[in-house]
Ligand SMILES: Nc1nc2c(ncn2[C@@H]2O[C@H](COP(=O)(O)OP(=O)(O)OP(=O)(O)O)[C@@H](O)[C@H]2O)c(=O)[nH]1
């Protein structure tokens with residue numbers, strides 16, 4: 012099959028908008044499945060995993076392929092929750108178009124922003140499918156207006172709704188100007204265009220044509236001369252502008268009842284770009300050897316590792332070598348089922364088995380690594396939430412690290428961090444749901460139970476004033492003794508300076524060869540100060556001491572300076588320091604004031620806020636927030652912003668813990684240590 016008859020399409024959009032239902036419907040109306048499964052019963056093509064079933068939501072990308080009227084459709088059903096947004100991003104870049112499935116609810120529209128933003132950034136052609144029109148309580152034109160506010164590309168209605176909610180009749184196709192009434196279980200019937208819709212139809216169609224004409228001089232001329240373009244011409248314009256990601260056509264329907272789905276598939280065939288156009292846009296030289304990119308990695312109980320790939324160029328055969336790995340099976344995916352293939356061509360999306368060193372986002376190539384190809388890539392996901400994890404059964408610890416490696420291979424938005432100082436293993440992700448799903452997957456697939464705790468905070472301590480201190484180490488054991496004596500000045504340093512050592516010995520009171528031992532001893536001692544935390548921003552000056560020609564040695568001097576610090580530090584007003592993060596929070600502006608309140612509750616210091624560049628209707632808030640308050644920030648943020656908010660962060664500085672909190676932090680730290 013040639014590349015011109017393939018459509019690689021991602022189903023994206025906010026959570027719960029009906030993407031998985033739409034996939035099921037597309038498979039059903041084209042005869043790829045005989046009957047439809049139901050959400051939560053595990054018999055749908057998408058959402059077959061135990062984690063997805065348990066939550067009645069998609070938790071990873073599902074792929075399914077269908078063939079209809081000479082066109083192959085590779086459909087990637089992406090999870091809608093922002094917690095799985097990385098899955099969506101990695102899959103979408105390998106598709107040639109996306110269907111943005113939305114609900115007909117104005118207050119839900121803002122959740123589209125992260126999706127549209129990503130599609131725009133990568134110039135991925137997309138159309139909108141307004142689903143659940145059987146439930147719509149909003150006028151169609153208001154929905155279109157809401158979409159216009161969010162989209163950086165012009166929104167053009169391709170269909171116009173006749174009725175809404177319970178009174179939904181059907182739609183007007185604005186290209187052919189024909190009206191259709193939906194029928195249960197069958198293609199819709201053409202009906203006369205209802206007179207009361209005539210005016211709206213004409214206005215919407217004129218707007219569509221004028222928008223298209225902005226991209227085509229010939230069409231503009233025609234419109235100026237009041238000449239009607241033919242249906243064929245309009246479709247050609249739609250195809251051209253959609254393919255160039257210049258416009259966003261809008262369709263509608265009821266996926267659950269297969270309404271509007273046949274028409275959507277037809278539009279994909281007629282108007283959506285084919286793989287060759289995408290390759291051309293990427294300036295890819297199609298004459299080179301086989302080249303593929305991994306869009307998603309699965310570990311299946313029987314097939315083992317499966318890499319879902321977009322073949323950008325060339326032909327991939329079962330058994331051939333790609334990136335020094337033998338292709339150990341070539342499949343078309345149909346949800347959790349695999350259909351073996353012998354070969355697949357450029358433009359297709361297929362799964363390769365046993366590519367052990369392949370990773371999501373990575374390239375697989377025949378022969379030498381390709382130079383000067385610029386394929387789309389996705390930035391690593393910035394983690395926002397962590398649990399400290401450990402295996403419930405200690406005996407599972409070894410099994411756990413192997414299982415976690417596979418888990419992260421499947422879901423690169425997960426990150427593992429071993430923190431030696433705090434003796435904790437952190438699993439990082441996009442939010443609590445993301446991590447809970449990951450832990451369920453560990454349980455379901457690898458039978459490993461996990462205990463979770465909130466992560467501990469790396470507190471530090473410092474001093475507020477200086478002092479002088481004296482330490483003498485003296486021991487008489489059998490023959491040789493041990494002896495060292497030091498006098499030091501301890502002084503506070505500016506925040507961020509760490510540790511400083513000065514040697515002010517004159518006249519050899521401490522012989523030169525022991526000076527490094529004094530410094531090393533001080534550093535060692537400061538690993539745990541009087542409050543129980545590493546001491547920072549402290550200077551130590553050695554200004555006097557004594558030694559013994561026989562009994563003095565390095566160890567004695569190390570111990571002596573430790574004794575001096577032990578005596579001196581408590582007199583220096585020790586104080587607890589906490590890490591402060593620089594956080595940039597993004598939320599729809601409706602939620603800005605509540606987010607500012609949240610930052611205050613978290614002892615944050617607001618540095619400022621402004622509209623978020625490139626995100627119409629969103630704000631960006633900059634704040635400094637103590638790390639100890641960050642653990643559940645994303646949970647609170649999501650719950651006040653309809654699940655839309657997110658943030659970026661980095662360590663900024665250490666700051667004194669307010670006096671009123673010192674004691675509770677110390678108590679908690681002591682508890683955690685026990
Ligand atoms: N009334 C109505 N409900 C629908 C329609 N399509 C889907 N639903 C319901 O909406 C809910 C969510 O459907 P899904 O298909 O799982 O939505 P999704 O977009 O795949 O959800 P995520 O993958 O979790 O983002 C389910 O309860 C569906 O039965 C529709 O056309 N009309």
Ligand SMILES: [Mg+2]
Nearest residue numbers: 030031068069
């Ligand atoms: Mg879904």
